[in-house]
Amino acid sequence: MKIFNPEKHTKSEDHKRLYAYCEVAYTIIDFSAAALFVIGSVLFFKENTTYAGTWLFVVGSVLFGLRATIKLYREIGYLRLDDYDDVTKG
Known part of the structure; x- marks a missing residue:
């Protein structure tokens, strides 16, 4: 099976569990990063809070970078659950 295949998350119960954990982590990080950007933007309205902003x-920005890391981690996890020969066939 190819990597980054959207159907892979339903292959087994372990695949479903890994997908669910990664989606929760992805959502928490995504929400947190967005919140920090909104708060940082508000802090830029006053000169004395610009540094904190x-x-x-x-x-x-680091949290947004972690989003890609979570997706890569998930795909590596799928590879560990699968037969490595599937990657070369796909």
Whole structure:
């Protein structure tokens, strides 16, 4: 089976569980990053809170980077659950 195949998350109960955990983590990170960006934006309205706003943007950016990491982690997890020969066939 190919990597990044959207049908892979239903292959087995272990696949479903891994997908669910990663989706929860992805959603928490996505929400947190968005919240930090909104709060950081509000902090830019006053000059004395600009420094804190900048740090919230930096942390939010790191969280957005973690989103891709979660997807890669999920795909590696699928590979561990599958037969590695499936990757070369796909």
